Amino acid sequence: MSDATQPDTAIAGPVLAADGTPLKRSLARSLRVQKMRAMALIAPLLIFVLVSFIIPIGSMLFRSVENGMVEQTLPLTVVELQNWDASTGDLPDEQLYAAFVADMVVAIDAKRHTRLGTRLNYEQTGMSSLFRKSGRKIKKLDPATDGPFKEQLIDIDKKWGEHETWAVIKTHSVAITNGYFLNAIDMQRTPDGAQAQPEDKRILITLFKRTLIMSMIITCSCIALAYPVAWLLANLPARSANMLMILVLLPFWTSLLVRTSAWKVMLQQQGVINDVLVWLGMVSDASRLVLINNQTGTIIAMTHILLPFMILPMYSVMRTIQPTYLRAAKSMGATNWTAFWRVYFPLSVPGIGAGSILVFILSIGYYITPEIVGGTKGVFISNRIAYHISSSLNWGLAAALGTILLAVVLILYWAYDKIVGIDNVKLG
Known part of the structure:
Protein backbone atom coordinates (compact mmCIF):
# COMPACT_ATOMS: atom_id res chain seq x y z
CA MET A 1 0.00 0.00 0.00
CA SER A 2 1.38 3.40 -0.90
CA ASP A 3 2.04 6.16 1.61
CA ALA A 4 -0.78 8.21 0.05
CA THR A 5 -3.32 5.65 1.14
CA GLN A 6 -1.99 5.31 4.72
CA PRO A 7 -4.41 6.72 7.40
CA ASP A 8 -3.24 9.85 9.27
CA THR A 9 -2.34 8.53 12.69
CA ALA A 10 -0.49 11.59 13.93
CA ILE A 11 -1.84 12.96 17.21
CA ALA A 12 -2.46 16.69 17.16
CA GLY A 13 -0.66 18.59 19.93
CA PRO A 14 -2.12 21.35 22.17
CA VAL A 15 -3.21 24.58 20.47
CA LEU A 16 -0.65 27.29 21.15
CA ALA A 17 -1.00 31.03 21.39
CA ALA A 18 1.22 33.46 19.51
CA ASP A 19 3.78 33.48 22.35
CA GLY A 20 4.00 29.70 22.39
CA THR A 21 1.99 29.09 25.59
CA PRO A 22 -1.03 26.79 25.53
CA LEU A 23 -4.12 28.68 24.36
CA LYS A 24 -6.23 27.56 27.34
CA ARG A 25 -3.68 28.90 29.82
CA SER A 26 -3.32 32.13 27.85
CA LEU A 27 -7.11 32.70 27.86
CA ALA A 28 -7.31 32.04 31.61
CA ARG A 29 -4.53 34.55 32.25
CA SER A 30 -6.26 37.13 30.05
CA LEU A 31 -9.58 36.70 31.90
CA ARG A 32 -7.78 36.97 35.23
CA VAL A 33 -6.17 40.24 34.17
CA GLN A 34 -9.54 41.61 33.04
CA LYS A 35 -11.13 40.70 36.38
CA MET A 36 -8.29 42.37 38.28
CA ARG A 37 -8.72 45.54 36.21
CA ALA A 38 -12.47 45.52 36.85
CA MET A 39 -11.89 45.06 40.59
CA ALA A 40 -9.39 47.91 40.58
CA LEU A 41 -11.96 50.18 38.95
CA ILE A 42 -14.70 49.44 41.49
CA ALA A 43 -12.36 49.14 44.51
CA PRO A 44 -12.70 52.84 45.51
CA LEU A 45 -16.49 52.52 45.51
CA LEU A 46 -16.37 49.27 47.49
CA ILE A 47 -14.01 50.81 50.05
CA PHE A 48 -16.23 53.89 50.35
CA VAL A 49 -19.36 51.76 50.89
CA LEU A 50 -17.52 49.57 53.40
CA VAL A 51 -16.13 52.48 55.43
CA SER A 52 -19.12 54.81 55.30
CA PHE A 53 -22.01 52.34 55.33
CA ILE A 54 -21.34 48.71 56.23
CA ILE A 55 -18.89 49.22 59.10
CA PRO A 56 -20.95 51.94 60.86
CA ILE A 57 -24.14 49.88 60.56
CA GLY A 58 -22.36 46.75 61.78
CA SER A 59 -20.92 48.69 64.71
CA MET A 60 -24.32 50.09 65.58
CA LEU A 61 -25.98 46.69 65.40
CA PHE A 62 -23.27 45.24 67.64
CA ARG A 63 -24.26 47.77 70.28
CA SER A 64 -27.59 45.97 70.60
CA VAL A 65 -25.85 43.09 72.41
CA GLU A 66 -22.59 44.65 73.65
CA ASN A 67 -22.57 45.25 77.41
CA GLY A 68 -18.97 45.62 78.58
CA MET A 69 -19.52 48.75 80.66
CA VAL A 70 -20.02 47.02 84.02
CA GLU A 71 -17.25 44.46 83.52
CA GLN A 72 -14.75 47.08 82.36
CA THR A 73 -15.56 49.58 85.13
CA LEU A 74 -15.94 47.11 88.03
CA PRO A 75 -13.70 44.13 87.15
CA LEU A 76 -12.99 43.05 90.75
CA THR A 77 -16.63 43.47 91.74
CA VAL A 78 -17.85 41.37 88.82
CA VAL A 79 -15.56 38.52 89.89
CA GLU A 80 -16.93 38.63 93.44
CA LEU A 81 -20.51 38.85 92.17
CA GLN A 82 -20.05 35.50 90.44
CA ASN A 83 -19.56 33.95 93.87
CA TRP A 84 -22.60 35.68 95.38
CA ASP A 85 -25.92 33.84 95.28
CA ALA A 86 -28.53 36.53 94.68
CA SER A 87 -31.40 34.07 95.05
CA THR A 88 -30.90 33.77 98.83
CA GLY A 89 -31.90 37.37 99.43
CA ASP A 90 -28.82 38.01 101.59
CA LEU A 91 -26.51 40.97 101.09
CA PRO A 92 -23.01 40.38 99.69
CA ASP A 93 -20.16 39.87 102.17
CA GLU A 94 -17.43 42.33 103.11
CA GLN A 95 -15.10 41.00 100.43
CA LEU A 96 -17.44 42.17 97.66
CA TYR A 97 -17.86 45.60 99.24
CA ALA A 98 -14.07 45.96 99.45
CA ALA A 99 -13.70 45.00 95.79
CA PHE A 100 -16.40 47.50 94.87
CA VAL A 101 -14.65 50.35 96.69
CA ALA A 102 -11.34 49.47 95.01
CA ASP A 103 -13.02 49.51 91.58
CA MET A 104 -14.92 52.71 92.29
CA VAL A 105 -11.80 54.62 93.37
CA VAL A 106 -10.17 53.79 90.05
CA ALA A 107 -13.36 54.55 88.10
CA ILE A 108 -13.85 57.90 89.86
CA ASP A 109 -10.30 58.97 88.98
CA ALA A 110 -11.04 58.07 85.34
CA LYS A 111 -14.52 59.69 85.55
CA ARG A 112 -16.19 56.46 84.40
CA HIS A 113 -18.49 55.92 87.38
CA THR A 114 -21.10 58.37 86.09
CA ARG A 115 -21.23 56.55 82.74
CA LEU A 116 -21.73 53.29 84.61
CA GLY A 117 -24.54 54.84 86.60
CA THR A 118 -26.18 56.06 83.42
CA ARG A 119 -25.96 52.56 81.91
CA LEU A 120 -27.55 50.91 84.96
CA ASN A 121 -30.16 53.65 85.16
CA TYR A 122 -31.63 52.29 81.91
CA GLU A 123 -32.52 49.16 83.89
CA GLN A 124 -33.46 50.65 87.26
CA THR A 125 -34.37 54.24 87.95
CA GLY A 126 -32.16 55.95 90.51
CA MET A 127 -28.89 54.17 89.75
CA SER A 128 -27.43 57.22 88.00
CA SER A 129 -27.91 59.50 91.01
CA LEU A 130 -26.72 56.73 93.34
CA PHE A 131 -23.35 56.41 91.60
CA ARG A 132 -22.96 60.14 91.15
CA LYS A 133 -23.68 61.04 94.79
CA SER A 134 -21.77 58.08 96.24
CA GLY A 135 -18.74 58.86 94.09
CA ARG A 136 -18.11 62.12 95.91
CA LYS A 137 -17.62 60.27 99.22
CA ILE A 138 -16.10 57.01 97.99
CA LYS A 139 -13.22 58.85 96.33
CA LYS A 140 -12.05 59.90 99.84
CA LEU A 141 -11.71 56.26 100.93
CA ASP A 142 -8.42 54.36 100.78
CA PRO A 143 -9.07 50.74 99.71
CA ALA A 144 -5.94 49.60 101.57
CA THR A 145 -6.52 51.15 104.99
CA ASP A 146 -10.09 52.39 105.46
CA GLY A 147 -11.88 49.04 105.64
CA PRO A 148 -14.20 47.42 106.44
CA PHE A 149 -16.43 49.07 103.87
CA LYS A 150 -19.84 47.42 104.13
CA GLU A 151 -21.20 49.66 106.85
CA GLN A 152 -19.49 52.72 105.42
CA LEU A 153 -21.16 52.27 102.04
CA ILE A 154 -24.56 51.75 103.66
CA ASP A 155 -24.01 54.96 105.65
CA ILE A 156 -23.14 56.79 102.41
CA ASP A 157 -26.43 55.63 100.85
CA LYS A 158 -28.91 53.12 102.20
CA LYS A 159 -29.38 51.67 98.73
CA TRP A 160 -26.00 49.95 99.09
CA GLY A 161 -27.66 47.94 101.83
CA GLU A 162 -30.50 46.82 99.56
CA HIS A 163 -30.39 43.43 97.89
CA GLU A 164 -31.99 44.77 94.69
CA THR A 165 -29.12 47.18 94.00
CA TRP A 166 -26.50 44.43 93.90
CA ALA A 167 -28.84 42.11 92.01
CA VAL A 168 -29.19 44.69 89.25
CA ILE A 169 -25.42 45.12 88.99
CA LYS A 170 -24.91 41.35 88.80
CA THR A 171 -27.70 40.83 86.27
CA HIS A 172 -26.21 43.37 83.89
CA SER A 173 -22.54 42.52 84.37
CA VAL A 174 -22.41 40.08 81.43
CA ALA A 175 -20.36 41.11 78.39
CA ILE A 176 -23.03 40.07 75.85
CA THR A 177 -26.61 40.70 76.84
CA ASN A 178 -30.13 40.22 75.55
CA GLY A 179 -31.35 43.01 77.81
CA TYR A 180 -31.66 45.63 75.07
CA PHE A 181 -33.76 43.32 72.90
CA LEU A 182 -35.96 42.48 75.89
CA ASN A 183 -36.44 46.20 76.55
CA ALA A 184 -37.32 46.65 72.88
CA ILE A 185 -40.30 44.30 73.26
CA ASP A 186 -41.47 45.79 76.57
CA MET A 187 -39.71 43.23 78.75
CA GLN A 188 -36.69 43.44 81.04
CA ARG A 189 -33.79 41.29 82.17
CA THR A 190 -34.05 40.51 85.90
CA PRO A 191 -32.27 38.15 88.32
CA ASP A 192 -35.29 35.85 87.95
CA GLY A 193 -35.17 35.90 84.13
CA ALA A 194 -37.09 37.86 81.51
CA GLN A 195 -40.16 39.63 82.85
CA ALA A 196 -42.69 42.09 81.45
CA GLN A 197 -42.13 45.79 82.00
CA PRO A 198 -44.49 47.67 84.32
CA GLU A 199 -47.76 48.62 82.66
CA ASP A 200 -46.86 52.31 82.39
CA LYS A 201 -43.64 51.53 80.45
CA ARG A 202 -45.12 49.28 77.77
CA ILE A 203 -45.01 51.48 74.70
Whole structure:
Protein backbone atom coordinates (compact mmCIF):
# COMPACT_ATOMS: atom_id res chain seq x y z
CA MET A 1 0.00 0.00 0.00
CA SER A 2 1.38 3.40 -0.90
CA ASP A 3 2.04 6.16 1.61
CA ALA A 4 -0.78 8.21 0.05
CA THR A 5 -3.32 5.65 1.14
CA GLN A 6 -1.99 5.31 4.72
CA PRO A 7 -4.41 6.72 7.40
CA ASP A 8 -3.24 9.85 9.27
CA THR A 9 -2.34 8.53 12.69
CA ALA A 10 -0.49 11.59 13.93
CA ILE A 11 -1.84 12.96 17.21
CA ALA A 12 -2.46 16.69 17.16
CA GLY A 13 -0.66 18.59 19.93
CA PRO A 14 -2.12 21.35 22.17
CA VAL A 15 -3.21 24.58 20.47
CA LEU A 16 -0.65 27.29 21.15
CA ALA A 17 -1.00 31.03 21.39
CA ALA A 18 1.22 33.46 19.51
CA ASP A 19 3.78 33.48 22.35
CA GLY A 20 4.00 29.70 22.39
CA THR A 21 1.99 29.09 25.59
CA PRO A 22 -1.03 26.79 25.53
CA LEU A 23 -4.12 28.68 24.36
CA LYS A 24 -6.23 27.56 27.34
CA ARG A 25 -3.68 28.90 29.82
CA SER A 26 -3.32 32.13 27.85
CA LEU A 27 -7.11 32.70 27.86
CA ALA A 28 -7.31 32.04 31.61
CA ARG A 29 -4.53 34.55 32.25
CA SER A 30 -6.26 37.13 30.05
CA LEU A 31 -9.58 36.70 31.90
CA ARG A 32 -7.78 36.97 35.23
CA VAL A 33 -6.17 40.24 34.17
CA GLN A 34 -9.54 41.61 33.04
CA LYS A 35 -11.13 40.70 36.38
CA MET A 36 -8.29 42.37 38.28
CA ARG A 37 -8.72 45.54 36.21
CA ALA A 38 -12.47 45.52 36.85
CA MET A 39 -11.89 45.06 40.59
CA ALA A 40 -9.39 47.91 40.58
CA LEU A 41 -11.96 50.18 38.95
CA ILE A 42 -14.70 49.44 41.49
CA ALA A 43 -12.36 49.14 44.51
CA PRO A 44 -12.70 52.84 45.51
CA LEU A 45 -16.49 52.52 45.51
CA LEU A 46 -16.37 49.27 47.49
CA ILE A 47 -14.01 50.81 50.05
CA PHE A 48 -16.23 53.89 50.35
CA VAL A 49 -19.36 51.76 50.89
CA LEU A 50 -17.52 49.57 53.40
CA VAL A 51 -16.13 52.48 55.43
CA SER A 52 -19.12 54.81 55.30
CA PHE A 53 -22.01 52.34 55.33
CA ILE A 54 -21.34 48.71 56.23
CA ILE A 55 -18.89 49.22 59.10
CA PRO A 56 -20.95 51.94 60.86
CA ILE A 57 -24.14 49.88 60.56
CA GLY A 58 -22.36 46.75 61.78
CA SER A 59 -20.92 48.69 64.71
CA MET A 60 -24.32 50.09 65.58
CA LEU A 61 -25.98 46.69 65.40
CA PHE A 62 -23.27 45.24 67.64
CA ARG A 63 -24.26 47.77 70.28
CA SER A 64 -27.59 45.97 70.60
CA VAL A 65 -25.85 43.09 72.41
CA GLU A 66 -22.59 44.65 73.65
CA ASN A 67 -22.57 45.25 77.41
CA GLY A 68 -18.97 45.62 78.58
CA MET A 69 -19.52 48.75 80.66
CA VAL A 70 -20.02 47.02 84.02
CA GLU A 71 -17.25 44.46 83.52
CA GLN A 72 -14.75 47.08 82.36
CA THR A 73 -15.56 49.58 85.13
CA LEU A 74 -15.94 47.11 88.03
CA PRO A 75 -13.70 44.13 87.15
CA LEU A 76 -12.99 43.05 90.75
CA THR A 77 -16.63 43.47 91.74
CA VAL A 78 -17.85 41.37 88.82
CA VAL A 79 -15.56 38.52 89.89
CA GLU A 80 -16.93 38.63 93.44
CA LEU A 81 -20.51 38.85 92.17
CA GLN A 82 -20.05 35.50 90.44
CA ASN A 83 -19.56 33.95 93.87
CA TRP A 84 -22.60 35.68 95.38
CA ASP A 85 -25.92 33.84 95.28
CA ALA A 86 -28.53 36.53 94.68
CA SER A 87 -31.40 34.07 95.05
CA THR A 88 -30.90 33.77 98.83
CA GLY A 89 -31.90 37.37 99.43
CA ASP A 90 -28.82 38.01 101.59
CA LEU A 91 -26.51 40.97 101.09
CA PRO A 92 -23.01 40.38 99.69
CA ASP A 93 -20.16 39.87 102.17
CA GLU A 94 -17.43 42.33 103.11
CA GLN A 95 -15.10 41.00 100.43
CA LEU A 96 -17.44 42.17 97.66
CA TYR A 97 -17.86 45.60 99.24
CA ALA A 98 -14.07 45.96 99.45
CA ALA A 99 -13.70 45.00 95.79
CA PHE A 100 -16.40 47.50 94.87
CA VAL A 101 -14.65 50.35 96.69
CA ALA A 102 -11.34 49.47 95.01
CA ASP A 103 -13.02 49.51 91.58
CA MET A 104 -14.92 52.71 92.29
CA VAL A 105 -11.80 54.62 93.37
CA VAL A 106 -10.17 53.79 90.05
CA ALA A 107 -13.36 54.55 88.10
CA ILE A 108 -13.85 57.90 89.86
CA ASP A 109 -10.30 58.97 88.98
CA ALA A 110 -11.04 58.07 85.34
CA LYS A 111 -14.52 59.69 85.55
CA ARG A 112 -16.19 56.46 84.40
CA HIS A 113 -18.49 55.92 87.38
CA THR A 114 -21.10 58.37 86.09
CA ARG A 115 -21.23 56.55 82.74
CA LEU A 116 -21.73 53.29 84.61
CA GLY A 117 -24.54 54.84 86.60
CA THR A 118 -26.18 56.06 83.42
CA ARG A 119 -25.96 52.56 81.91
CA LEU A 120 -27.55 50.91 84.96
CA ASN A 121 -30.16 53.65 85.16
CA TYR A 122 -31.63 52.29 81.91
CA GLU A 123 -32.52 49.16 83.89
CA GLN A 124 -33.46 50.65 87.26
CA THR A 125 -34.37 54.24 87.95
CA GLY A 126 -32.16 55.95 90.51
CA MET A 127 -28.89 54.17 89.75
CA SER A 128 -27.43 57.22 88.00
CA SER A 129 -27.91 59.50 91.01
CA LEU A 130 -26.72 56.73 93.34
CA PHE A 131 -23.35 56.41 91.60
CA ARG A 132 -22.96 60.14 91.15
CA LYS A 133 -23.68 61.04 94.79
CA SER A 134 -21.77 58.08 96.24
CA GLY A 135 -18.74 58.86 94.09
CA ARG A 136 -18.11 62.12 95.91
CA LYS A 137 -17.62 60.27 99.22
CA ILE A 138 -16.10 57.01 97.99
CA LYS A 139 -13.22 58.85 96.33
CA LYS A 140 -12.05 59.90 99.84
CA LEU A 141 -11.71 56.26 100.93
CA ASP A 142 -8.42 54.36 100.78
CA PRO A 143 -9.07 50.74 99.71
CA ALA A 144 -5.94 49.60 101.57
CA THR A 145 -6.52 51.15 104.99
CA ASP A 146 -10.09 52.39 105.46
CA GLY A 147 -11.88 49.04 105.64
CA PRO A 148 -14.20 47.42 106.44
CA PHE A 149 -16.43 49.07 103.87
CA LYS A 150 -19.84 47.42 104.13
CA GLU A 151 -21.20 49.66 106.85
CA GLN A 152 -19.49 52.72 105.42
CA LEU A 153 -21.16 52.27 102.04
CA ILE A 154 -24.56 51.75 103.66
CA ASP A 155 -24.01 54.96 105.65
CA ILE A 156 -23.14 56.79 102.41
CA ASP A 157 -26.43 55.63 100.85
CA LYS A 158 -28.91 53.12 102.20
CA LYS A 159 -29.38 51.67 98.73
CA TRP A 160 -26.00 49.95 99.09
CA GLY A 161 -27.66 47.94 101.83
CA GLU A 162 -30.50 46.82 99.56
CA HIS A 163 -30.39 43.43 97.89
CA GLU A 164 -31.99 44.77 94.69
CA THR A 165 -29.12 47.18 94.00
CA TRP A 166 -26.50 44.43 93.90
CA ALA A 167 -28.84 42.11 92.01
CA VAL A 168 -29.19 44.69 89.25
CA ILE A 169 -25.42 45.12 88.99
CA LYS A 170 -24.91 41.35 88.80
CA THR A 171 -27.70 40.83 86.27
CA HIS A 172 -26.21 43.37 83.89
CA SER A 173 -22.54 42.52 84.37
CA VAL A 174 -22.41 40.08 81.43
CA ALA A 175 -20.36 41.11 78.39
CA ILE A 176 -23.03 40.07 75.85
CA THR A 177 -26.61 40.70 76.84
CA ASN A 178 -30.13 40.22 75.55
CA GLY A 179 -31.35 43.01 77.81
CA TYR A 180 -31.66 45.63 75.07
CA PHE A 181 -33.76 43.32 72.90
CA LEU A 182 -35.96 42.48 75.89
CA ASN A 183 -36.44 46.20 76.55
CA ALA A 184 -37.32 46.65 72.88
CA ILE A 185 -40.30 44.30 73.26
CA ASP A 186 -41.47 45.79 76.57
CA MET A 187 -39.71 43.23 78.75
CA GLN A 188 -36.69 43.44 81.04
CA ARG A 189 -33.79 41.29 82.17
CA THR A 190 -34.05 40.51 85.90
CA PRO A 191 -32.27 38.15 88.32
CA ASP A 192 -35.29 35.85 87.95
CA GLY A 193 -35.17 35.90 84.13
CA ALA A 194 -37.09 37.86 81.51
CA GLN A 195 -40.16 39.63 82.85
CA ALA A 196 -42.69 42.09 81.45
CA GLN A 197 -42.13 45.79 82.00
CA PRO A 198 -44.49 47.67 84.32
CA GLU A 199 -47.76 48.62 82.66
CA ASP A 200 -46.86 52.31 82.39
CA LYS A 201 -43.64 51.53 80.45
CA ARG A 202 -45.12 49.28 77.77
CA ILE A 203 -45.01 51.48 74.70
CA LEU A 204 -42.56 50.00 72.20
CA ILE A 205 -44.71 47.09 71.01
CA THR A 206 -47.54 49.60 70.48
CA LEU A 207 -45.21 51.77 68.42
CA PHE A 208 -44.10 48.81 66.31
CA LYS A 209 -47.72 47.87 65.58
CA ARG A 210 -48.63 51.47 64.83
CA THR A 211 -45.66 51.83 62.48
CA LEU A 212 -46.53 48.73 60.47
CA ILE A 213 -50.29 49.43 60.31
CA MET A 214 -49.90 53.08 59.35
CA SER A 215 -47.21 52.24 56.80
CA MET A 216 -49.63 49.79 55.18
CA ILE A 217 -52.40 52.42 55.16
CA ILE A 218 -50.03 54.99 53.62
CA THR A 219 -48.93 52.47 50.98
CA CYS A 220 -52.54 51.65 50.07
CA SER A 221 -53.42 55.36 49.93
CA CYS A 222 -50.50 56.00 47.61
CA ILE A 223 -51.60 53.12 45.33
CA ALA A 224 -55.16 54.47 45.12
CA LEU A 225 -54.02 58.02 44.32
CA ALA A 226 -51.03 57.17 42.13
CA TYR A 227 -52.70 54.68 39.77
CA PRO A 228 -54.94 57.13 37.89
CA VAL A 229 -52.14 59.72 37.74
CA ALA A 230 -49.69 57.16 36.33
CA TRP A 231 -52.33 56.04 33.83
CA LEU A 232 -52.81 59.61 32.63
CA LEU A 233 -49.05 60.09 32.32
CA ALA A 234 -48.78 56.96 30.22
CA ASN A 235 -51.76 57.68 27.94
CA LEU A 236 -51.92 61.46 27.50
CA PRO A 237 -50.25 63.18 24.54
CA ALA A 238 -46.56 63.91 25.06
CA ARG A 239 -47.01 67.64 25.70
CA SER A 240 -49.71 67.19 28.35
CA ALA A 241 -47.87 64.24 29.90
CA ASN A 242 -44.67 66.29 30.24
CA MET A 243 -46.55 69.09 32.00
CA LEU A 244 -48.16 66.61 34.39
CA MET A 245 -44.77 64.99 35.03
CA ILE A 246 -43.36 68.37 36.05
CA LEU A 247 -46.16 68.71 38.60
CA VAL A 248 -45.38 65.21 39.92
CA LEU A 249 -41.68 66.01 40.28
CA LEU A 250 -42.22 69.50 41.69
CA PRO A 251 -42.31 68.33 45.35
CA PHE A 252 -38.76 66.98 44.95
CA TRP A 253 -37.60 70.53 44.38
CA THR A 254 -38.98 71.63 47.76
CA SER A 255 -37.46 70.84 51.13
CA LEU A 256 -39.09 67.96 53.01
CA LEU A 257 -39.17 70.12 56.14
CA VAL A 258 -40.97 72.91 54.27
CA ARG A 259 -43.59 70.52 52.86
CA THR A 260 -44.20 68.97 56.27
CA SER A 261 -44.46 72.37 57.95
CA ALA A 262 -46.94 73.43 55.28
CA TRP A 263 -49.16 70.47 56.15
CA LYS A 264 -48.95 71.44 59.82
CA VAL A 265 -50.39 74.83 58.91
CA MET A 266 -53.06 73.41 56.60
CA LEU A 267 -54.27 70.69 58.97
CA GLN A 268 -54.78 72.86 62.05
CA GLN A 269 -58.30 73.43 63.33
CA GLN A 270 -57.97 77.04 62.20
CA GLY A 271 -56.07 75.99 59.08
CA VAL A 272 -56.87 76.10 55.39
CA ILE A 273 -58.63 72.73 55.12
CA ASN A 274 -60.99 73.38 58.01
CA ASP A 275 -61.68 76.91 56.76
CA VAL A 276 -62.65 75.55 53.34
CA LEU A 277 -64.90 72.88 54.88
CA VAL A 278 -66.62 75.52 57.03
CA TRP A 279 -67.04 77.80 54.00
CA LEU A 280 -68.59 74.92 52.03
CA GLY A 281 -70.91 74.18 54.94
CA MET A 282 -69.64 70.62 55.35
CA VAL A 283 -68.73 71.25 59.01
CA SER A 284 -69.75 73.91 61.46
CA ASP A 285 -67.34 76.40 62.91
CA ALA A 286 -67.81 74.83 66.35
CA SER A 287 -67.07 71.30 65.16
CA ARG A 288 -63.91 71.70 63.13
CA LEU A 289 -62.04 68.51 62.33
CA VAL A 290 -59.00 67.51 64.38
CA LEU A 291 -56.46 66.63 61.70
CA ILE A 292 -53.19 67.47 63.43
CA ASN A 293 -51.14 65.78 66.16
CA ASN A 294 -52.75 62.41 65.48
CA GLN A 295 -52.55 59.47 63.11
CA THR A 296 -54.79 61.15 60.55
CA GLY A 297 -52.38 64.03 60.10
CA THR A 298 -49.41 61.69 59.75
CA ILE A 299 -51.17 59.58 57.10
CA ILE A 300 -52.27 62.63 55.07
CA ALA A 301 -48.86 64.31 55.13
CA MET A 302 -46.85 61.16 54.45
CA THR A 303 -49.16 60.07 51.62
CA HIS A 304 -48.53 63.41 49.90
CA ILE A 305 -44.77 63.22 50.47
CA LEU A 306 -44.36 59.60 49.32
CA LEU A 307 -46.84 59.76 46.43
CA PRO A 308 -44.19 60.50 43.73
CA PHE A 309 -42.28 57.38 44.77
CA MET A 310 -45.39 55.37 43.87
CA ILE A 311 -46.26 57.25 40.67
CA LEU A 312 -42.86 56.94 38.99
CA PRO A 313 -42.51 53.11 39.12
CA MET A 314 -46.13 52.72 38.00
CA TYR A 315 -45.64 55.14 35.12
CA SER A 316 -42.42 53.49 33.97
CA VAL A 317 -44.26 50.15 33.67
CA MET A 318 -47.52 51.51 32.23
CA ARG A 319 -45.78 53.31 29.37
CA THR A 320 -44.50 49.94 28.12
CA ILE A 321 -48.06 48.52 27.85
CA GLN A 322 -49.10 48.71 24.22
CA PRO A 323 -52.57 50.24 23.54
CA THR A 324 -53.10 47.53 20.94
CA TYR A 325 -53.60 45.01 23.77
CA LEU A 326 -56.77 46.79 24.90
CA ARG A 327 -58.00 47.27 21.36
CA ALA A 328 -57.50 43.58 20.70
CA ALA A 329 -59.48 42.66 23.83
CA LYS A 330 -62.33 45.01 22.84
CA SER A 331 -62.37 43.61 19.31
CA MET A 332 -63.06 40.21 20.83
CA GLY A 333 -66.11 41.48 22.70
CA ALA A 334 -64.61 42.64 26.02
CA THR A 335 -66.13 45.70 27.69
CA ASN A 336 -63.95 48.61 28.80
CA TRP A 337 -63.95 47.32 32.38
CA THR A 338 -63.19 43.74 31.35
CA ALA A 339 -60.36 44.85 29.08
CA PHE A 340 -58.88 46.94 31.85
CA TRP A 341 -59.26 44.36 34.61
CA ARG A 342 -58.25 41.27 32.60
CA VAL A 343 -55.55 42.80 30.37
CA TYR A 344 -54.26 46.20 31.49
CA PHE A 345 -54.24 45.78 35.27
CA PRO A 346 -52.26 42.48 35.36
CA LEU A 347 -49.60 44.06 33.14
CA SER A 348 -49.32 47.02 35.53
CA VAL A 349 -48.94 44.88 38.68
CA PRO A 350 -45.09 44.86 38.53
CA GLY A 351 -45.13 48.66 38.78
CA ILE A 352 -47.53 48.50 41.73
CA GLY A 353 -45.22 45.99 43.44
CA ALA A 354 -42.12 48.10 42.91
CA GLY A 355 -43.82 51.25 44.16
CA SER A 356 -45.35 49.46 47.16
CA ILE A 357 -42.01 48.08 48.32
CA LEU A 358 -40.38 51.47 47.90
CA VAL A 359 -43.10 53.43 49.70
CA PHE A 360 -43.55 50.90 52.52
CA ILE A 361 -39.84 50.69 53.34
CA LEU A 362 -39.50 54.47 53.23
CA SER A 363 -42.55 55.02 55.41
CA ILE A 364 -41.58 52.68 58.27
CA GLY A 365 -38.32 54.56 58.67
CA TYR A 366 -39.71 58.10 58.37
CA TYR A 367 -38.89 60.48 61.18
CA ILE A 368 -39.43 64.17 60.36
CA THR A 369 -43.06 64.06 59.23
CA PRO A 370 -44.44 61.99 62.16
CA GLU A 371 -42.42 64.14 64.55
CA ILE A 372 -43.93 67.40 63.27
CA VAL A 373 -47.54 66.47 62.52
CA GLY A 374 -48.02 63.26 64.52
CA GLY A 375 -47.99 64.59 68.07
CA THR A 376 -48.01 61.76 70.63
CA LYS A 377 -50.50 59.54 68.77
CA GLY A 378 -49.00 59.61 65.28
CA VAL A 379 -45.28 59.02 65.89
CA PHE A 380 -43.46 55.97 64.57
CA ILE A 381 -40.86 53.67 66.12
CA SER A 382 -38.21 55.66 64.24
CA ASN A 383 -39.01 58.67 66.43
CA ARG A 384 -38.31 56.54 69.50
CA ILE A 385 -35.02 55.38 68.01
CA ALA A 386 -34.03 59.01 67.41
CA TYR A 387 -34.99 59.86 70.99
CA HIS A 388 -32.74 57.17 72.45
CA ILE A 389 -29.84 58.22 70.20
CA SER A 390 -30.01 61.97 70.78
CA SER A 391 -31.74 62.45 74.16
CA SER A 392 -31.59 59.44 76.48
CA LEU A 393 -28.28 58.29 74.90
CA ASN A 394 -29.39 54.68 75.27
CA TRP A 395 -27.66 53.60 72.07
CA GLY A 396 -27.98 49.92 72.93
CA LEU A 397 -31.77 50.10 72.99
CA ALA A 398 -31.79 52.25 69.84
CA ALA A 399 -29.62 49.64 68.09
CA ALA A 400 -31.92 46.83 69.26
CA LEU A 401 -34.99 48.68 67.95
CA GLY A 402 -33.24 49.30 64.65
CA THR A 403 -32.24 45.65 64.38
CA ILE A 404 -35.80 44.48 64.99
CA LEU A 405 -37.10 46.97 62.42
CA LEU A 406 -34.54 45.70 59.90
CA ALA A 407 -35.55 42.09 60.62
CA VAL A 408 -39.24 42.94 60.11
CA VAL A 409 -38.47 44.54 56.75
CA LEU A 410 -36.44 41.52 55.62
CA ILE A 411 -39.22 39.13 56.70
CA LEU A 412 -41.84 41.14 54.81
CA TYR A 413 -39.54 41.30 51.79
CA TRP A 414 -39.10 37.52 51.95
CA ALA A 415 -42.87 37.01 52.24
CA TYR A 416 -43.48 39.31 49.27
CA ASP A 417 -40.94 37.36 47.24
CA LYS A 418 -42.68 34.07 48.10
CA ILE A 419 -46.19 35.35 47.38
CA VAL A 420 -45.66 37.67 44.40
CA GLY A 421 -42.10 37.00 43.32
CA ILE A 422 -39.46 39.68 43.39
CA ASP A 423 -38.60 38.84 39.76
CA ASN A 424 -41.99 40.25 38.78
CA VAL A 425 -41.12 43.66 40.21
CA LYS A 426 -40.09 46.09 37.49
CA LEU A 427 -39.13 49.73 37.29
CA GLY A 428 -39.77 49.95 33.58
